[in-house]
């Protein structure tokens with residue numbers, strides 16, 4: 001297990017006397033910054049102390065203390081533990097906190113999310129609109145005093161189900177006979193929808209203006225949410241001048257399934273299957289991130305054999321994710337279906353292994369606090385070995401041989417700029433996209449978790465930051481993952497697979513934990529606040545896709561519309577994780 | 581398979597012209613044509629969509645049953661495979677797509693979410709089942725349904741098509757013509773199903789406390 005992030009190595013208090021105090025609540029670390037001094041302190045954190053990567057921004061509603069808190073997690077791209085700083089404000093509307101988008105543009109979407117779900121106004125934010133729900137939606141759902149239409153009780157298990165066992169349809173309990181909640185005396189006939197005025201106004205504000213010369217009209221095109229190549233239900237509104245993208249705004253939330261809110265009602269154990277459904281290609285990695293975080297809070301060891309099983313599964317998951325990435329990218333570039341049929345063939349073999357160990361192909365629900373749920377029999381280990389030693393390396397080589405020199409592929413990818421290192425860090429991009437821009441930042445090395453420090457592997461890195469590099473780096477990563485699995489298969493010991501006794505209810509001491517892993521798409525992190533009860537007080541997912549997408553506007557402005565789908569494919573987004 | 585034979589069994593066609601002549605009813609011909617080319621709308625909502633893709637790849641190959649031609653445009657699709665969680669925000673788009681599909685059209689709810697809201701039912705942005713808005717023909721249980729289950733569901737749909745008659749299907753019934761159109765819901769303070777406006781108004785008037793902050 002990774003050492004708990006120690007943040008006291010940086011002495012912010014001495015640097016900013018009177019503006020910063022240490023967080024002394026039991027189980028919490030980091031600093032509380034005065035709201036008025038936030039910008040000043042943040043600049044120093046970035047420039048003087050070198051925490052250049054702001055990974056997570058989120059809010060917590062402390063209803064009982066009448067406080068709203070915004071928590072920031074900053075890290076160094078050179079590796080090491082992070083710095084947690086937070087701002088606490090009175091919980092009276094309007095709740096205002098200065099926006100950090102000027103210092104880290106990567107805070108953009110995350111601040112919008114905090115506004116949408118918690119109602120925290122970020123002053124100075126250039127485009128503060130709702131992001132997951134639609135404009136006009138009533139209330140801020142993650143506030144502790146906000147109740148959804150199917151609200152039953154504060155926490156699960158609901159008494160009507162257990163121990164009473166008297167379930168009534170939630171529909172019957174709601175006055176609107178459905179999952180609906182309207183304000184008092186609402187008249188639907190008089191209601192006038194906002195019709196996305198805000199979206200188009202903001203698109204117009206953030207559009208580049210033509211440079212005189214030839215006078216052309218700009219047109220606005222909406223792509224999505226039903227668009228075959230947007231990898232799910234993402235919508236983008238683009239302003240075009242000719243073929244050039246002048247402005248672009250992604251619209252998301254079409255798959256917002258209220259993961260955070262449901263997670264706060266669930267017991268700790270109940271959330272594991274929900275994490276499967278975040279990034280549905282990689283349920284194993286999602287499990288990994290979540291259990292690592294809660295284990296951090298619980299402060300329990302992980303069974304030795306389980307550590308190896310976890311690593312093997314997570315890396316297999318990475319391999320199949322990258323394979324799909326390659327197949328889907330080819331689809332987007334126009335080689336309809338053939339390459340993706342091949343990658344799916346390999347993926348099926350990996351899914352077979354998942355099914356054999358966990359019982360499900362996609363939604364594995366396999367990790368548990370302290371270990372995993374079932375052991376791997378030896379014959380499955382042998383099958384994994386055959387796969388990683390023979391089949392997948394051969395197939396990867398074959399794929400590279402067939403695809404990489406293809407003229408069209410090279411023409412479409414080589415030299416088409418995606419993002420450079422400096423911007424990637426500013427926009428909080430993590431994962432392969434950051435590494436393809438030349439920053440060797442891989443959490444398995446930079447902030448090792450689980451047992452990754454025992455393996456010999458290289459951090460895949462490429463330097464051009466163009467699409468070609470972004471494409472090739474996935475092959476590099478597949479090869480490194482294969483290396484890791486091979487070593488893990490050699491080293492895996494016999495023994496128990498869980499350090500804990502199986503239990504429905506785990507005891508989690510009060511405190512907070514921020515656990516992060518290198519998911520195939522980037523940094524997947526969970527922020528969990530516990531108050532010692534069986535349910536988390538605050539449960540937040542920091543998905544890689546969502547934060548990586550923040551840069552899409554920056555990446556695409558000035559690019560050609562034909563390249564848009566490929567550029568988007570490079571970010572490797574998945575909507576389940578993006579919208580949660 | 582019995583119902584793939586077009587000729588009615590009670591007519592004796594001489595063997596030498598069996599490949600040339602078929603005697604059948606219009607219904608049977610019509611159904612045979614449709615059941616053998618159910619073109620789904622290329623449309624994925626969530627996790628289930630990935631299994632839908634898997635069902636089309638070499639290992640499961642839905643094409644064996646005549647339903648592999650995914651159409652990106654609703655105007656060419658016969659069937660909408662609702663593969664994933666239906667959220668309130670997405671619903672207007674789904675309804676619009678459905679309305680744009682030409683008849684005959686079918687809806688298949690794939691997975692727990694599309695059938696009932698599934699694991700996310702309690703979520704504030706989730707529609708508890710697409711059947712609250714669209715007429716669903718086949719429900720496929722599972723989270724996600726395996727590709728085999730999906731194919732089994734599709735075969736069920738074919739069986740359903742086989743049993744239909746041109747005389748009774750709703751899209752040729754003059755009196756039911758408007759039943760093929762579903763009015764667009766509106767995104768207001770919450771999702772407004774315009775067919776239930778009066779009901780909402782009444783319930784909102786009796787709402788004692790405003791629960792939302």
Ligand code: SF4
Nearest residue numbers: 627664691692693723
């Ligand atoms: S039924 Fe399960 S797999 Fe399908 S969309 Fe819903 S959560 Fe995802």
